[in-house]
Amino acid sequence: MAKTAEIVTAHNVVIQYEMAPIMSRVVASVLDLVIVGFYIFLISILVSALMFSSFRWNSDFGVEMLIFYLLCLPGFFYSFWMEAIFAGQTVGKMAMGLRVIRSNGENASIGDLFLRWVFRFIDLTGSIGALGIVVALSNERSQRLGDLVGNTVVIKLRPTNEFSITDILNIKSSKDYEATYPTIVQMTDEDMLLIKNAMERLKKNPNDAHKDLVRQLAQKTSDRLGMAEVPEKKLTFLKTALQDYIVLTRS
Incomplete structure (x- = not known):
């Protein structure tokens, strides 16, 4: 049965949201990981081509590695800047019909999304996602640590019981x-x-x-x-x- 949460907005309007299923979030994360991996792969090819086109490896290696790391920054911050620009969505979340919002139903702020992103390294990267899944399964709103700290929830944009x-x-x-x-x-x-x-x-x-x-x-x-x-x-x-x-x- 899908988890739902009733959120009272600043205007005292009660809205019921369906929390994003754990599996949908996992699939969204995998899709995003594939995108980031492909981006870094392209950057690696680009920098390698640059290095092989230059015969001064000893003198240029440090500069080219610096260029590589700088070009990788968009991938490193991928989930943060995507959610900040696209109202709580990454490409993976768009594909799965998910969105990050504040716990009160409002759009998540830059600060909320940043806190959520910082704790991603504890929730997901550090434990290969295990900690994030365990924490999300243990509470009513399916919030991982990053959500709890950032005061956010991940909702399903097209609820299971939605009527057309x-x-x-x-x-x-x-x-x-x-x-x-x-x-x-x-x-x-x-x-x-x-x-x-x-x-x-x-x-x-x-x-x-x-x-x-x-x-x-x-x-x-x-x-x-x-x-x-x-x-x-x-x-x-x-x-x-x-x-x-x-x-x-x-x-």
């Missing part, structure tokens, strides 16, 4: 249907998917966080529709609004 617009189109509709909230068409597919996901999560796990999320969505939806107040039966209101949206946008 095709799913909500399967909801019952009728040609003679009379919409209760006809102005719901101003909402987007993404808005309605968020509502449907929230209702499904509440159905599967009726805890306070999910109830609060449904209340917030009901409030925001009623505001968008220009209603004076939120209907008392918020779940029924959202279900009706969702049904209205599907019927009206399919016709």
